[in-house]
Amino acid sequence: MRRATPDDVDELIRLRAIMLRTFPRDWNDDWRAPARASLLRRLAAPEPALAAFVVENPDGPGLAACAVGVIDEHLGNPYSPDGRVGYVFNVVTDPGMRRRGYSRACLEALLQWFRDQGVRVADLKASPDGEPLYTTLGFQRTPDPAMRKRL
Secondary structure, three states: EEEOOHHHHHHHHHHHHHHHHHOOOEEEEEEEEHHHHHHHHHHOOOOOOEEEEEEEEEOOOOOEEEEEEEEEEEOOOOOOOOOOOEEEEEEEEOOHHHOOOHHHHHHHHHHOOOOOOHOOOOOOOOOOHHHHHHHOOOOOOOOOOOOOOOO
């Protein structure tokens, strides 16, 4: 397990596509090029607010798993007085590499990175497959309703 570098961008996008296919939506691949450019820029930033941790595929080239997160800054609140919140996304393991602890290792490293940055709270959206892992790491369902509007 290691911190991702810009050289990992293509594999991180490949793993993201695997994760996105778990959600029942009509996806196309138009998102890949802009996501790749954004991820490349953010991983190469001198003081990145985004971090990715990866496990290399032990059976060959590429990555077996990853966890990606960002530090967002909101107005302070009782849970995060300075308003800094870690947001976890893109926790995914290649289907052939599952049940080996790779996602757990990546997510634990990401959570430690948040702690090292002084972040006191982390949020995520859980798929049914991921929820058991997140629960064992201390994540809990919140009463906060989420809503979205496409602009």
